[in-house]
Amino acid sequence: MTDQSNMFDAIVVGSGITGGLAAKQLTEAGLTVLMIERGRKIEHQVDYETELKAPWEMPFRGQGDAAEYRRDYPVQMLNRHFNEFTQNHFVNDAEQPYQKAPGSEFDWFRSYQLGGRSLTWGRQCYRWSDYDFGANKRDGFGTDWPIRYADLAPWYDLAEEIVGVSGAKEGLPQLPDGRFLPPMELNAVEQAMRERILASYPGRVVTIGRTANLTEARDEQGRAHCQYRNICARGCSYGAYFSTQSTTLPAAMKTGRLKVVTDAQVSRLEYDPQSKRVTAVHWIDTRTGEHARAASRVVFLNAGAFNSVHVLLNSASEAMPNGLANSSGVLGTHIMDHANTLAGLAVVPGFEDRTTSGNRPTGIVVPRFRNLDTLDGEGFTRGYSFQGGALQGTWTRGKRMAGIGAAFKDELHRIGPWTMVLTVFADCMPRATNRLTLSNQTDPRGVRQLAVEFAFGKEEHAALADAKREAAAMLTAGGGHVVMGFDQPGHGGTSIHEMGGARMGHDPATSVLDKWSRAHDVPNLFVTDGAQMSSSACQNPSLTYMALTARACDHAVSLLKEHKL
Amino acid sequence: MSGPALTRRDFAGGAALLALALGLPAAGVALTDLDAADLSGERQRRLMDVVCERVIPRTDTPGGAATHTGDFVLLALAHGLAGTRTPLASAAVTPALAPHLRADGSLRHADWLEQALDRAAGGDFLRRAADEQTRILTRIDAAAFAKGAPFSPWTAIKGLILTGYYTSEAGGSVELRYELDPGHWNGNVPIAPGDRAFSSDWTAVDFG
Incomplete structure (x- = not known):
């Protein structure tokens, strides 16, 4: 076990659309931040290997090696953005397995690399309205959002200013x-x-x-x-x-307060039942298999909706045997995709x-x-x-x-x-029966896999x-x-808008997160990617994730400055 | 498949030759974990070369032969592009197809084509005059695309021929226009006489 003895103000798990933004907002507010990314490093401009290639310069003319795809990318190859030019921006399914419950069909499209899916996303940016934030209350599906459009409007403004x-x-x-x-x-x-x-x-x-x-x-x-x-x-x-590489990472690096670790798969969060706080993040170096740990005052989970839930489920402890921040028992439930x-x-x-x-x-x-x-x-x-x-x-x-x-x-x-x-x-209705659980099977690094029921x-x-x-x-x-x-x-998964699993709500008995995207059970733990969503609306969700992330960062910084974390 | 049996070494060498023919570094074409039986012999290479030229002949721009489209098609078939390694539905298996099935139920398209063309030619297809070769291929093509036609391997082969040609340098940038970096967007432009499509219109390629 390597102990990264340095202590950070914040650790951000994930470097995609929300992870990059969290790193930017937190470092610009003066915090020291460690950003942990499970995939490889991709350097802006330098590592876009196929960007300028013509089809005739590619071994399979941009179509890709179908034999290789059948073997190593049976899920990712179904993504319409996946081809020979882009395949290096998607996971190898054989190396990153997940399970599907019997009868469930869920194609989980993933990009494990610095920048995550910010490199491959569809880039559509839409605000939600009160038709959306009020939807659960109106028809009774799911739990009522504890926020409305007015709470988020200024943060949409900010997100749009950053994104362009x-x-x-x-x-x-x-x-x-x-x-x-x-x-x-x-x-x-x-x-x-x-x-x-x-x-x-x-x-x-x-x-x-x-x-x-x-x-x-x-x-x-x-x-x-x-x-x-x-x-x-x-x-x-x-x-x-907009991508992490083009926008948020340069801004965060400019502060001099960001450290980035890549090829690091987070295995669990460490919870102290005395202080009721998350105290450290554990990860596995995917190149060496070495285990490592770093500590922080606050943790932001931005691993992507399902992976953030996965980390929480894998962080069960004696104090929280059903998963971290899961006193409600709803962690992993009510997942959605358009x-x-x-x-x-x-x-x-x-x-x-x-x-x-x-x-x-x-x-x-x-x-x-x-x-x-x-x-x-x-x-x-x-x-x-x-x-x-x-x-x-x-x-x-x-x-x-x-x-x-x-x-x-x-x-x-x-x-x-x-x-x-x-x-x-x-819109996808939030249902308890659509859920994520831990499989008994492990991945090549020995971590229990995620199972999807949908x-x-x-x-x-x-x-x-x-x-x-x-x-x-x-x-x-x-x-x-x-x-x-x-x-x-x-x-399920075809829209690549998978979300939910750690829903936001008024009541700690029926939701995982409060109105600030903060765990009801763990005051210094924030989940600001798609996992926090209580309903799906029918708009592309990334801009809403970003607005919620910027808002949560601002709240976390305020709490830290007031010594309330 | 015609030609002598290939050893593993021959197969790797064939892969390298194929890669060289395609102008690619051999290391970029990972054929080594495929069945040696999926490597075409020299006759199939010549046959596919001719077929590609008949489908896309030289006009004022290069055709299928000059662009080595046949080698791309054989590479694509060996790797199963365009669904060509998908096992056939049992209802689709005719006496003409059955001899060319792999153990997994997928079809060796190149073998089928070779036999179908020789049979239609009443001998060696490659010895027929160009006009006769075109007539034979036209008949096969018309049958495959007729309304309500049963499954024909020709549709996948033809698709790969088009893919190979229009993604070649001459097909993509001489026969069609290629512009990687337009730098502008104009949503309403008149079409001038003789305007050629853009091979770099990726939306059209994906969905057109």
């Missing part, structure tokens, strides 16, 4: 506007769809996706504006999208003479329109929103066509027809059925000819 979010203000109460950089332009088909759908369905707004890609340079952060490549998950040397499927795809005629220039790194969004002030959903009480966009075909359409020879080749070099796609993301229920199926009908109606109103649409959700 481009988007268009629409004045919609269900998707509050933020502090946006100039929006990216809709393409010709999307603009027409916006106008036509709005004419037929007032209140249903096709707007540009609000994305963490800079439309204006941020010289003070050393970040250039987006180059419109749309290959973000390879890593971006321009720093044009129900997701391709709700509608339509061919859109009339724009054959129009195209685009550059590769826009975001699509469109149609904010929730169901179950707002009126409960108008059939069989569901929450919401869904559409994401997608209009795009043109390319040579790949030749795979679905008969033909060979010169005429076929001539056809395939032309810019293809327009299609418009609406993918649905629906299924969507009738509410999600009803929402997706409605979404399919409405997508078809809206695409038709927009001038499209609907080709297909689905109403069955993909596996």
Whole structure:
């Protein structure tokens, strides 16, 4: 056991979207911080090995070695962002096993590296509204959030300032506007769809996706504006999208108060029953197998929703035999992921003479329109929103066509027809039966694996059925000819919005965290990643995690300064 | 599969040759844990070269042969890209396919193609004139893509030919346009006569 004898004000477990932000906020507030990352070091600009590669410079032309994927990446290969250019930003499933309960289908997409999934995320940034924070109270699923939009609004402001979010203000109460950089332009088909759908369905707004890609340079952060490549998950040397490497890590390092340890898998938190505080973090060096430990006054868990729960479950002690901070017994329960499927795809005629220039790194969004002030959903009480966009075909359409020879080749070099796609993301109800537990099987480092038990229920199926009908109606109103649409959700995890497991709530008897993202049972323990979520809304959640993280950091610093921790 | 039986050493050497043909460092192509039977012989390489050229012929830009698309297709088939190592459903297994099944139920696509072309040619496909080769392939292609057509291995092979060609340097940047770093976004641009698509339109490649 190596004792890192140095004591830190704070230890942050995880270096992804929330871990990086926690490190930044805490160090800038004057705290000394140790950030522990289980994956390898990735240095900004230096280690984006495939960023500039063309397909013909890759062994498998960007498609990847399917034999290797079947063997080592059977889950990660299902992620649409996973390919030969990006595979080094995803875990090797064979080395990082997890278990699924019988009958459960859950594809857990993970990125264990410095920066975590901030390197591979979809970058969509949306505020939640009081329709979302009030949802559990309104329909009785889950436990009531102890906060409302007003509590978080200033922290959304701060998060957007740090991240740099481009988007268009629409004045919609269900998707509050933020502090946006100039929006990216809709393409010709999307603009027409916006106008036509709005004419037929007032209140249903096709707007540009609000994305963490800079439309204006941020010289003070050393970040250039987006180059419109749309290959973000390879890593971006321009720093044009928000990641730990581009934004929060440089800021934290600049303070001189951050220490980073990589290749360090946290095995447990050490709890002192006398002081009722977490006193230290234990980890395993994944290269050497050596065990290590460091102490701190406060701990932030930002390992990613499921991994933060995993650490708490693995931190059971005599004083807390069911897992750390689990006097309520709800730790690990009420996990969620948005129900997701391709709700509608339509061919859109009339724009054959129009195209685009550059590769826009975001699509469109149609904010929730169901179950707002009126409960108008059939069989569901929450919401869904559409994401997608209009795009043109390319040579790949030749795979679905008969033909060979010169005429076929001539056809395939032309810019293809327009299609418009609406993918649905629906609220996932918080259910006790969807949960994380410890498996009896261990990983290669001897740590008990996580087991996932998950299924969507009738509410999600009803929402997706409605979404399919409405997508078809809206695409038709927009001038499209609907080709297909689905109403069955993909596996859990498909949205890569897994969350919950250490939910926030008013009552220590029924929740793990208080309104400051702090453990009811352990006053110096904060969990500020997706684990804290009490409901899922239907928006992409990362911006909310960030706002909650910044708020929790501010609270922790205040408590430390007042000697209340 | 035609050609002499290969030893492990031959196989590794073949992998290196294939990598060299593709212009890749041999170390970048990890073939060593695959079955030696999945390494194509020289005749299959020549056959696939010809097939690729018939599908994507030289015009004012290079075709399938000049871009070594056939070698990519064979590499892709050996590694099971495009689902080509997925076991066939029993209903899809016809007498013509059965001899080419692996023990796991997946199909040796290159072997099937070699036999199908020779059978259609009534002999050695490679000895037929280019026009005749094109007619044979056109018939196979039309049958595979006909409405309600039963499973045909040709659809996957053709898909890999297109992937190989349009991700080659000439296919991606001469036949089509390639721009890694546009630096701008314009959502509404008129299409000019003769405009070629961008192979670097990743959204179109993924979803188009």
